[in-house]
Structures are given as structure tokens and as C-alpha cells.
Amino acid sequence: xxxxxxxxxxxxxxxxxxxxxxYHALKKVSMTIPEKAxxxxxxxxxxxxxxxxxxLNRMNDMIIGTRIEGKVxxxxxxxxxxxxxxxxxxxxxxxxxxxxxxxxxxxxxNIAYGPRLHGIRSKxxxxxxxxxxxxxxxxxxxxxxxxxxxxxxxxxxQQQRLCIARALAVNPDILLMDEATSALDPISTLKIxxxxxxxxxxxxxxxxTHNMHQAARVSDQTVFFLNGEVVEFDQTETLFSxxxxxxxxxYITGRFG
Amino acid sequence: xxxxxxxxETKMSFTNKQMNVADKVVPILLFLCAAVSILTTIGxxxxxxxxxxSFFKSVPIFDFIFGGKWSPLIEPKSFGIWPLLxxxxxxxxxxxxxxxxxxxxxxxxLSEYAPERxxxxxxxxxxxxxxxxxxxxxxxxxxxxxxxxxxxxxxMSVFNALSAGLVVGIMIIPMVSSLSEDAMSAVPKSLxxxxxxxxxxxxxxxxxxxxxxxxxxxxxxxVLAFSRAIGExxxxxxxAGSTPNLTLNPLESIQTMTAYIVQVSLxxxxxxxxxYGTIFAVGLTLFIITFLLNILALYVARRFREEY
Numbered sequence: 001x002x003x004x005x006x007x008x009x010x011x012x013x014x015x016x017x018x019x020x021x022x023y024h025a026l027k028k029v030s031m032t033i034p035e036k037a038x039x040x041x042x043x044x045x046x047x048x049x050x051x052x053x054x055x056l057n058r059m060n061d062m063i064i065g066t067r068i069e070g071k072v073x074x075x076x077x078x079x080x081x082x083x084x085x086x087x088x089x090x091x092x093x094x095x096x097x098x099x100x101x102x103x104x105x106x107x108x109x110n111i112a113y114g115p116r117l118h119g120i121r122s123k124x125x126x127x128x129x130x131x132x133x134x135x136x137x138x139x140x141x142x143x144x145x146x147x148x149x150x151x152x153x154x155x156x157x158q159q160q161r162l163c164i165a166r167a168l169a170v171n172p173d174i175l176l177m178d179e180a181t182s183a184l185d186p187i188s189t190l191k192i193x194x195x196x197x198x199x200x201x202x203x204x205x206x207x208x209t210h211n212m213h214q215a216a217r218v219s220d221q222t223v224f225f226l227n228g229e230v231v232e233f234d235q236t237e238t239l240f241s242x243x244x245x246x247x248x249x250x251y252i253t254g255r256f257g
Numbered sequence: 258x259x260x261x262x263x264x265x266e267t268k269m270s271f272t273n274k275q276m277n278v279a280d281k282v283v284p285i286l287l288f289l290c291a292a293v294s295i296l297t298t299i300g301x302x303x304x305x306x307x308x309x310x311s312f313f314k315s316v317p318i319f320d321f322i323f324g325g326k327w328s329p330l331i332e333p334k335s336f337g338i339w340p341l342l343x344x345x346x347x348x349x350x351x352x353x354x355x356x357x358x359x360x361x362x363x364x365x366x367l368s369e370y371a372p373e374r375x376x377x378x379x380x381x382x383x384x385x386x387x388x389x390x391x392x393x394x395x396x397x398x399x400x401x402x403x404x405x406x407x408x409x410x411x412x413m414s415v416f417n418a419l420s421a422g423l424v425v426g427i428m429i430i431p432m433v434s435s436l437s438e439d440a441m442s443a444v445p446k447s448l449x450x451x452x453x454x455x456x457x458x459x460x461x462x463x464x465x466x467x468x469x470x471x472x473x474x475x476x477x478x479x480v481l482a483f484s485r486a487i488g489e490x491x492x493x494x495x496x497a498g499s500t501p502n503l504t505l506n507p508l509e510s511i512q513t514m515t516a517y518i519v520q521v522s523l524x525x526x527x528x529x530x531x532x533y534g535t536i537f538a539v540g541l542t543l544f545i546i547t548f549l550l551n552i553l554a555l556y557v558a559r560r561f562r563e564e565y
Contacts, residue, residue: 057454059450059453059454062453064372087456087457087458088456089456090453090454090455090456091455091456094454094455095454097447097450097451097454099447101445101447101448101450101451102451103448103451103452103466103470104448104469104470105469113452113455113465114455114456117452117455117456117457117461117465118456163451166451166455167454167455170455170456
């Protein structure tokens with residue numbers, strides 16, 4: 001745990017229980033997520049990894065019958081306390097989804113959507129944000145001459161990078177990625193993995209992946225989930241080379257899942 | 258161990274007489290059913306055109322298109338379509354001003370805000386409104402809405418465009434809301450989530466993501482409603498009056514094209530006379546307007562389509 005202790009903790013989850021109706025989806029989950037690093041959630045389908053990710057920007061609020069107990073602190077504030085404004089939270093905690101979901105608008109308007117929402121009207125300012133965001137998502141060179149074209153003219157991998165750029169355009173601190181490469185081909189996946197390596201210098205990244213190799217390649221810290229519980233979380237290197245729990249070992253060696 | 262077994266010969270047959278007959282007959286039956294409506298349409302258009310052409314042999318088409326006075330039944334006769342056009346336009350305008358904002362707002366509520374339980378009850382109820390016979394709406398306009406309006410505008414006519422237009426608008430609200438709601442519900446959840454994740458509020462998602470994405474469906478619903486309002490007959494016959502009146506004052510009595518056609522068809526105008534021919538000329542005008550509107554709707558829907 002040498003590097004993890006060196007990094008400042010940004011997200012602190014304490015005794016988190018989450019229920020969908022009567023279904024107990026997360027059980028007494030506790031962990032800390034360090035700032036400006038990549039944390040990966042792995043585990044078999046239905047283990048609660050995506051659910052936990054969605055608690056971090058409160059997207060679970062939209063599912064009727066969701067109930068939460070425990071604490072999720074980001075930068076010291078419990079994001080489930082009453083004074084937290086959900087829209088402001090989501091602005092600071094961006095999200096990229098499993099399927100690329102660009103809006104049916106131009107490339108430019110996709111990126112400008114968030115900033116416009118939050119009150120930026122100046123054309124020059126928007127131009128600058130669009131360029132910066134696309135550059136950060138390493139998409140600028142490919143699309144700079146086609147900004148007025150529909151976002152649907154892009155390939156799947158480009159669309160996903162557009163969605164990353166769109167999330168970055170509202171200047172978040174945290175970027176959540178929910179199996180963001182699972183719908184993409186290997187080359188597009190690789191590009192996004194490289195991008196994540198770049199982005200972690202500026203953003204705290206939390207990613208859900210069903211691909212253990214991706215977690216091993218990309219993340220600094222890995223959390224292994226099983227049946228709504230955290231089985232183990234550790235430095236990625238340690239977790240993969242020397243897991244302390246038998247179930248982790250069975251999962252990463254491919255015995256189940 | 259080798260055993261010499263004589264295997265029975267494989268017999269394969271791929272014929273099925275029954276299926277073949279059904280497969281040949283069914284498409285023909287289906288085609289005939291489709292043909293009925295097409296042939297009817299052709300018949301209607303043919304009648305409209307031929308009767309209108311013979312009408313224009315006795316009345317100059319110029320007088321019809323540019324004349325400002327419509328009194329084909331009373332001497333001195335004049336055949337200017339504009340009073341009927343303005344009456345129809347007035348009713349339609351009022352109806353659209355009522356139906357599109359209210360219909361769209363209720364569609365947004367149903368699709369973006371209403372809990373599933375509420376939607377399941379409200380939507381069918383709205384659709385029942387569409388099944389109320391229009392004559393009932395007509396009497397509702399005349400006996401309820403008009404007196405109500407009279408208390409606000411004491412010197413308005415008993416028969417007036419405002420009352421009829423408002424009720425036509427109420428009648429087409431369900432059409433706008435139901436079709437718009439369908440279009441908005443068809444917008445993928447993932448688009449909404451993308452916007453929520455950027456910090457959009459429910460209202461911002463509805464207005465800036467869902468409505469634009471469903472825009473072509475919304476326009477189609479509005480144009481359908483528009484056609485419905487133009488063609489509406491009973492409400493205007495009962496409540497709007499039968500005074501061809503070149504006016505845009507909604508408090509006056511007017512006559513729409515449809516109401517005029519009803520008046521002549523039910524009256525004692527002799528068949529084959531010039532007076533009788535007017536209803537075909539008016540009917541054709543109505544047909545052309547609705548036809549152009551539908552083309553416009555198709556164009557607008559394509560032009561503003563946001564693919565998703």
C-alpha cells in the first residue's frame with residue numbers, strides 16, 4: 001500500500017448499504033478512493049460494481065425504490081446529505097456510459113451542451129471549451145474540420161471519446177466510466193485506455209470493467225466485488241499478483257465469473 | 258463387426274398444396290383490401306375535380322379565388338371563397354393555439370414527470386376524450402362555453418368563432434398529447450442519462466434533449482391536429498354560425514368551409530345547379546389545403562429529424 005497512502009483520499013465510502021426495493025444490492029461497502037489515480041471495480045455480473053459507481057454521482061436516485069444507508073463522502077462532504085445539490089454534484093462527477101450515447105446533435109453541440117446548461121453563452125468561450133475538451137479526449141485532430149457534422153457520423157470508438165470530451169467539458173473533478181469500452185473494438189479500447197492514462201494526471205477516475213486485463217493494464221487500485229460485497233481492495237499490482245482472499249484468486253485466475 | 262443392413266431409401270418431399278394455395282390467395286385478398294381505400298380516394302378526387310370543373314364553367318375561377326364576398330344562395334350572388342377561408346383559418350388558429358401548447362405540455366408531463374401509475378391512468382383517459390362524438394363538443398361549445406365567454410365579452414354573437422375554436426382545440430388536445438408522448442417516450446433512456454450525468458435538471462432534459470429528439474414526431478402530431486381542426490365540421494356548424502364573414506374578429510359569427518358544405522348538402526338546393534356546385538369547389542379547396550399541409554408536415558418532419 002505504499003503509493004496509495006502517498007495519494008490523498010478523495011472519496012470515502014463508509015458502511016454503505018443499498019437496496020433496490022427489497023433486493024440488497026450493496027452490503028456494508030467501505031473503501032477509500034485516492035485523488036488523481038485510476039480505481040477499477042471488477043467482479044462478475046450483478047456483483048454491485050456498477051451500482052456503487054452510480055452512487056458516486058447519484059444516478060441511482062432515478063431508479064424508483066432505491067434506498068441508501070451509510071455514507072459517501074467526496075472531498076469531505078456526504079453527497080447524500082440534504083444540502084447537496086444533485087445537479088452540481090453531477091457537474092463535478094462526470095460519467096461515461098457503457099454504450100456511447102452522443103446526443104442527436106452536431107459534434108460541436110454535443111460538447112457545448114453541458115457548458116451551455118451551466119450558463120456559458122459566449123461563442124468564443126464555447127469554441128475554446130469545445131477545442132480543449134476534444135483535445136483532452138484525443139479526438140480533436142480527427143474531427144476539427146467536421147464539428148458541424150452529426151455525432152452519429154462518427155465510429156463507435158470516436159463516439160465514446162466524444163462522450164468523454166462531453167463529460168470533460170463541464171470541468172469535473174471525477175470521471176466515472178461504466179464499462180466504457182465494452183461495446184468497442186480492441187483498437188478503440190486501446191485508445192481509450194491510453195486516454196485514461198493521460199487523464200488521470202488531471203482527474204480522479206473510477207472505472208467499472210468486466211475485463212480483468214483492462215483493470216490490470218490501466219488502474220492503480222483495484223476493488224473486487226462479489227454479491228454486493230467488497231471482497232478485496234488493494235494496489236492493482238498486489239491484488240493481481242498476490243491476492244489475499246481465495247475468492248479473488250479464483251476470480252482473477254478465471255475459475256469463475 | 259460388419260453387419261450389412263439395407264437402409265430404407267430416404268424419401269423427401271417438399272410440397273404442401275394447402276400452403277401453396279394460402280400463400281397465393283392471401284396476398285391477393287390483402288391487396289384488394291388496400292385497393293379499396295386507394296380506389297375510394299381516386300373516386301373522391303375524381304368527383305371533386307369533375308364537379309368543380311363544371312362549376313367553373315358557370316362561375317369564373319378568378320371570382321372564386323379573389324372574391325371577397327360569399328353569397329351563392331342569395332341574390333346578388335357572389336362566389337368569393339375568402340370569407341369561408343378566413344372563417345376556417347380563424348377556427349384553426351384558435352384551436353392550434355389551444356391544442357399545441359396544452360397538448361405538448363401534457364405530453365412532457367406524461368413522458369418525463371408522471372410516475373408510471375399516473376401515466377397508465379391518464380393516457381387512456383385522454384384518449385377517451387378523442388372518442389367523444391364531435392356533436393357533443395358542438396353543444397358543449399354552444400351551451401356552456403359561449404355563455405361563459407359572454408360573461409367576459411357581453412357583446413359577442415351567440416354564434417362565434419372563439420367558442421367553437423376553443424372547443425375544437427380541446428377536442429384535438431388528446432391527439433397532440435398522445436402522439437407527442439409516443440414520440441418522446443421513444444427517445445432512448447441513454448440520451449436522458451447522458452444529460453442527467455452532465456448536471457441537467459429534469460426540465461432541461463425534457464426541453465433540450467427529449468423535445469428536440471422527438472421533434473419530428475411532435476411536428477407530425479401538430480400537423481395532424483391542424484388537418485383535423487381544418488376539417489372539423491360539427492362543432493363549427495353548431496357553434497360558429499353560418500354567416501360567411503371576411504373577418505379575423507373571433508367574437509363575430511362566421512362560417513367555415515365545412516359548415517358551408519353541411520348547410521348546402523342539408524338544404525333544399527337543387528342538385529346540379531350552380532349553387533350546388535359550390536360545395537365541390539369548396540370541398541376541393543379544403544382538400545388541396547389539407548393535402549399541402551400533409552406534404553409540409555412530411556418535409557418538416559424530415560428536415561428537423563434528429564436521428565438516434
